Amino acid sequence: MNRIPVLRARDVLLVSVQTDLDDQLVQSLQEDVLATLDKRPARGVVIDVSSVSVVDTFTARAIAQTAQMAQLMGASTVVSGLQPAVVMTLTEMGFTARGFMTALDIDGALDALEEQHGRA
Amino acid sequence: MPPIAPPVPAGGLSLDASEVERRKAFLSITAEDERRIAGHTEFLSAAARKIADRFYEHLGRFPETAGFVQGRVEQLKRTQAAYFQQLVEGRIDTAYAEVRAHVGRVHERIGLAPKWYLGAFHLYAQEAAGLLKASELGQKDPHAAWDVMLSLLKSIFFDVGVTIDVYIDALLRTTKAQEEALRELSAPVIEVWDQVLVLPLVGTMDTRRAQEVSESLLPAVVEKRARVVIIDITGLPVMDTSTAHHLFNAARAVELLGATTIITGVRPAIAQTIVGLGLETSALRTQARLADGLRVALEMTGRTVIERDRRAKPVSAPARAEQEA
Amino acid sequence: MTLDKALVSLTGVGVPPFSLDGRRLVSVLERHTPVNGQLRQAALTLAGASSSASVEAAAAVLARSLWLFLGAQALPVLTELDEATQGAYQLSPRNQAVPIVEQSSLVRVRNAAMALSDRFGFRPMQRTRFATVASELTRNVLAYAGHGEALFTVLTGARLGVTLTVVDSGPGIADVELVFSGDYRSKTGLGMGLRGARAVSDELTVESTPGQGTVVTATFLCASGPSQRLAAP
Numbered sequence: 061m062n063r064i065p066v067l068r069a070r071d072v073l074l075v076s077v078q079t080d081l082d083d084q085l086v087q088s089l090q091e092d093v094l095a096t097l098d099k100r101p102a103r104g105v106v107i108d109v110s111s112v113s114v115v116d117t118f119t120a121r122a123i124a125q126t127a128q129m130a131q132l133m134g135a136s137t138v139v140s141g142l143q144p145a146v147v148m149t150l151t152e153m154g155f156t157a158r159g160f161m162t163a164l165d166i167d168g169a170l171d172a173l174e175e176q177h178g179r180a
Numbered sequence: 181m182p183p184i185a186p187p188v189p190a191g192g193l194s195l196d197a198s199e200v201e202r203r204k205a206f207l208s209i210t211a212e213d214e215r216r217i218a219g220h221t222e223f224l225s226a227a228a229r230k231i232a233d234r235f236y237e238h239l240g241r242f243p244e245t246a247g248f249v250q251g252r253v254e255q256l257k258r259t260q261a262a263y264f265q266q267l268v269e270g271r272i273d274t275a276y277a278e279v280r281a282h283v284g285r286v287h288e289r290i291g292l293a294p295k296w297y298l299g300a301f302h303l304y305a306q307e308a309a310g311l312l313k314a315s316e317l318g319q320k321d322p323h324a325a326w327d328v329m330l331s332l333l334k335s336i337f338f339d340v341g342v343t344i345d346v347y348i349d350a351l352l353r354t355t356k357a358q359e360e361a362l363r364e365l366s367a368p369v370i371e372v373w374d375q376v377l378v379l380p381l382v383g384t385m386d387t388r389r390a391q392e393v394s395e396s397l398l399p400a401v402v403e404k405r406a407r408v409v410i411i412d413i414t415g416l417p418v419m420d421t422s423t424a425h426h427l428f429n430a431a432r433a434v435e436l437l438g439a440t441t442i443i444t445g446v447r448p449a450i451a452q453t454i455v456g457l458g459l460e461t462s463a464l465r466t467q468a469r470l471a472d473g474l475r476v477a478l479e480m481t482g483r484t485v486i487e488r489d490r491r492a493k494p495v496s497a498p499a500r501a502e503q504e505a
Numbered sequence: 506m507t508l509d510k511a512l513v514s515l516t517g518v519g520v521p522p523f524s525l526d527g528r529r530l531v532s533v534l535e536r537h538t539p540v541n542g543q544l545r546q547a548a549l550t551l552a553g554a555s556s557s558a559s560v561e562a563a564a565a566v567l568a569r570s571l572w573l574f575l576g577a578q579a580l581p582v583l584t585e586l587d588e589a590t591q592g593a594y595q596l597s598p599r600n601q602a603v604p605i606v607e608q609s610s611l612v613r614v615r616n617a618a619m620a621l622s623d624r625f626g627f628r629p630m631q632r633t634r635f636a637t638v639a640s641e642l643t644r645n646v647l648a649y650a651g652h653g654e655a656l657f658t659v660l661t662g663a664r665l666g667v668t669l670t671v672v673d674s675g676p677g678i679a680d681v682e683l684v685f686s687g688d689y690r691s692k693t694g695l696g697m698g699l700r701g702a703r704a705v706s707d708e709l710t711v712e713s714t715p716g717q718g719t720v721v722t723a724t725f726l727c728a729s730g731p732s733q734r735l736a737a738p
Contacts (some may be wrong), residue, residue, distance in 0.1 A: 062507045066724075080610045080615065080616075082609065082611045082612055083608060083611065083644070084608050091524075091721045111556055113619070113633065114615050114619075114633065114634070114636045114637055114640055115637070116640040116641050116644070116698065117641065117697050117698050117699060117701050118640075118641070118644055118651065119640075122699075136639045142632070144629075144630075145629045145630045145632065145633035147633075148630050148633070149630070149633050149637045149705055150637075151684070151710075152704055152705045153637070153697070153700075153701025153702070153704055153705055154697060154701050155697070155701065156702060
């Protein structure tokens with residue numbers, strides 16, 4: 061089965077989603093992120109979805125839940141690279157981002173994590 | 181070999197074979213008419229050549245038309261001769277119609293009003309009638325010459341019909357394109373500083389415009405890597421439910437992209453509308469004026485605004501050293 | 506047998522891998538519209554595309570450009586291009602049915618929606634809305650009925666666009682109004698999914714009989730009227 065690699069760079073987990081997301085993939089992504097955090101804690105998780113052209117409410121909720129769970133395990137989550145059309149559609153469908161930060165790209169995501177760390 | 185496609189003039193006004201036939205039927209142009217004209221092609225095209233010189237002389241006398249022909253008389257004479265040659269060949273088909281359509285498009289593009297085109301065509305008809313009357317046929321058999329003239333008139337009306345229809349169609353398209361351009365102009369996304377965008381909304385916002393605003397704003401945020409977007413609504417006289425809804429959606433979408441939205445210039449009437457509609461406003465960042473929004477945006481992106489005249493009087497460094505000593 | 510037909514029979518692929526002469530595409534285009542550099546490039550790219558993925562990408566670009574230049578007039582031109590190329594590129598929008606049977610159907614229905622959006626020159630936002638709704642509706646079928654079908658019907662009359670009908674014979678929805686009211690929460694987030702889908706569709710209707718199944722119909726339209734971006738030739 062396809063899996064999305066979860067990379068670790070210093071104390072941040074990096075997940076770059078390069079394929080279309082079906083439900084199983086979203087599920088396994090959640091499991092992999094949590095399992096990696098369990099092995100060794102991280103300060104933050106960056107999920108980059110800049111190559112994903114469709115995110116429906118189920119997928120968005122699954123990502124939000126992953127972020128929430130990661131938070132419980134001590135890692136803040138930033139979702140980066142949401143495409144404008146994806147964001148507009150999600151907003152029109154009534155989805156609101158709760159429990160995770162967003163950033164334009166991976167750079168922005170790392171900035172956001174750093175900023176948050178500085179404040180903490 | 182695929183069938184020859186009908187010519188499609190810009191504007192989607194179709195001039196395919198069946199449309200040409202419909203137009204001919206409506207003008208009662210029969211095969212007899214076409215034969216009759218074709219029978220005098222040589223004579224009528226000789227008339228066309230004679231007319232060309234006088235025609236452009238005539239146009240040169242009116243300042244409105246002189247400008248269009250200046251410096252291009254010889255080329256235009258050739259084009260016109262070819263046009264009239266086709267007119268007197270007595271074969272009205274799609275290729276014939278396309279040439280007429282082209283004239284309409286060109287006139288629209290260069291801004292030559294139909295009255296000049298009609299006037300010029302009238303001049304041709306006058307000349308052709310005069311020459312026919314004076315011709316051998318006209319002297320010997322005036323009735324036959326009159327029939328030729330009537331057939332020619334039908335063709336002329338066919339030409340005028342096609343050219344004017346295409347002219348109007350092209351004009352409508354131009355007008356719409358200008359409206360579109362204006363609409364785009366009316367919601368410019370301005371990069372006032374690195375990572376800071378301002379979107380001033382002016383005039384009336386309907387649902388369609390609100391949607392277009394979002395559609396141009398969000399890609400701009402990504403492209404400019406903006407961190408703060410200021411939506412200034414000082415110029416909005418009213419805001420109805422759906423506009424407010426769209427505005428809020430745009431603000432939320434910007435946040436979801438990873439940037440921050442600040443709404444500035446909320447006037448009393450609009451504040452009342454927003455609260456009256458029961459919209460959730462706690463997540464909304466607002467500032468009174470665009471200037472305040474700008475200052476906050478600059479601070480959010482790591483800059484400080486210092487207003488010189490509010491600072492203590494500038495004191496030069498040596499002077500300060502003396503004071504301190 | 507022509508070279509490209511020979512190649513098709515050799516490779517056994519439905520899409521000719523080294524397809525027809527690009528000049529032929531350009532010549533068909535030229536009879537309809539002033540062919541500028543952009544359109545010419547799109548046609549030549551399409552003709553030179555070497556895999557089915559690149560054919561699809563190039564076909565999408567060509568179809569979208571034509572909509573941009575010709576507005577509603579693009580439809581007959583796309584159809585004629587299909588005739589001239591014996592359907593090699595499937596440039597015009599056409600009806601299709603995608604079975605919903607397993608997880609991977611989700612991606613297949615979504616991709617069908619995106620390909621159709623390109624054939625209709627949908628703007629990026631409309632394309633994403635359509636694909637997202639296709640996704641939501643397909644998921645509902647997978648979650649509640651297990652299997653069903655997604656039917657794409659092309660609208661070419663007074664309204665240009667696509668109607669997506671998703672049919673299943675699952676348990677059905679007892680109270681459709683309750684789902685739309687927003688007070689309903691389900692295991693998959695169906696409440697939000699269906700409600701959200703209605704918010705972004707041009708039209709969305711639900712017909713459901715408990716115990717027999719559900720039919721959801723969502724319509725997405727092209728932007729009103731022909732595009733006005735084409736300058737006079």
